[in-house]
Amino acid sequence: MKTENSRRDFIKTSAILTGGVLTSPFVVPGAYASSDNHLKLALIGCGGRGTGAVFQAFETGHPIRLVAMADAFQDRLDKSLKPILDKYGPEKVQVPKEKQFVGFDGYKQAIAEADVVILATPPGFRPSHFEEAVRQGKQIFMEKPVATDAAGIRRVLAAAEVAKQKKLNVVVGLQRHYQANYRETIKRIHDGAIGDIVGGQVYWNDGGVWVRERQPGQTEMEYQMRNWYYFNWLCGDHITEQHVHNIDVANWVKQGYPVKAEGTGGRQVRTGKDHGEIFDHHVITFTYEDGSVIHSECRHFPGAANRVDETFQGTKGKVYLSAGNHGNLSDWKGNSIYTHDRENNANPYQVEHDELWAALVKGDYKFADAENAAKSTMTSIMGRYATYSGKVISWDEALNGSVDLFPEKLAWDALPKILPNEDGFYPHAVPGKTKVI
Secondary structure: OHHHHHHHHHHHHHHHHOOOOOOOOOOOOOOOOOOOOOEEEEEEOOOHHHHHHHHHHHHOOOOEEEEEEEEOOHHHHHHHHHHHHHHHHHHHEOOOHHHEEEOOOHHHHHHHOOOEEEEOOOHHHHHHHHHHHHHOOOEEEEOOOOOOOHHHHHHHHHHHHHHHHOOOOEEEOOHHHHOHHHHHHHHHHHOOOOOOEEEEEEEEEEOOOOOOOOOOOOOHHHHHHHOHHHOOOOOOOHHHHOOHHHHHHHHHHHOOOOOEEEEEEEOOOOOOHHHOOOOOEEEEEEEOOOOOEEEEEEEEOOOOOOEEEEEEEEOOEEEEEEOOOEEEEEEOOOOEEEEOOOOOOOOHHHHHHHHHHHHHHHOOOOOEOHHHHHHHHHHHHHHHHHHHHOOOEEHHHHHOOOOOOOOOOOOOOOOOOOOOOOOOOOOOOOOOOOOOO
16 A cells, blocks of 8 residues: 555665664574673663663563663662662662763663663653664663654664664563453454454543643753653653553554544643643544544543543444453444453563563564554654644655754753743644644
8 A cells, every 4th residue: 555655665765864773683692691691781761660660670580680770860860770779789780870871872871781771761862762772782672652753753663674683672661562451352353353443532531740840040951851741852742652552552453554633632721831832632533544533532631531541343343441451342232242351460561571571581582562663653643743733644744744853952051942932931833833744
């Protein structure tokens, strides 16, 4: 099909353009890479999710040593290191000062110290960090989403192809792929239990997340980095940072990616200076190549009804899924086809590490999550492009978009591309006027 050919051609072109990525084959090393039979781990991005991922790596029970950490901020690195060291001790946690890399470029040195890397910075940095980890031939766990604009997606897709050539395991934290109720229920959907999927609805509606107020003495770069959720070059808006989970489930169920998006959104209740530029609600229609339509909805409205789940309709029945271990298939008369046993389900955040590290200690190549993660992230970005512009956006238009959100220079005294006005408020998208591609 035309869209698939366009994607394939673009990946090939991007791979040629991304000259810094090595293209030589790579064989996964044997059971353990270091002389003392431990796999060496580096953490890039020392926030809560990165810290949690280190705990989950250690909880696999495999011989692992944390040997390096990198973050833009020393205080965040210190806050991450202390609980890890307290729980696992100096035998497993060997990160002296000289292996603590602080600033914008420290990730390169931290990656060089390890066999396996966890990439968990704000997602705007993911493309460059993923490229570097692939260039250095490391095994990778990286958090979702994997970029915040089309320029970043193209880099991730190119690096994903190289990771496959090198046989590097890449697991991405779209953990529903490692959750039993999703695996079991979607397998039955793909086996035809409810016929062809003709529609669906996916939701992430809740009260929102943290806000970090501007502090005296902060440069604009530091403020945006500290309050990263509210700036698109770092976060991609909550449609990308959060709702990508549900959008990814839609793509998984449909076994493909939408060809166009249209929708609406805005800033209704979250309008303060520290709320940066992002919207607080998005409502989108994603149309797939077979003509089926998925309704996508996400909002951050404190005090409003919450909903985080997915529903789909097929020619022979319907399905309900949620992260709360629901997986229910029924026909159109209400008869149950399958109900997932909600008892004794393993934590998917742990399962993704259990499965990755089990493969690593055996020297197996089993995981290549990056391409799907990039395309599902791109789906969410296409949705944002639609709500910000008020226009119908095709997949090819979105993926080929020329707008690059990333700053021209990374330094504490450098300026990001979006800046506040004299009253401290940031410009935000205006549908019908804002250029997104």
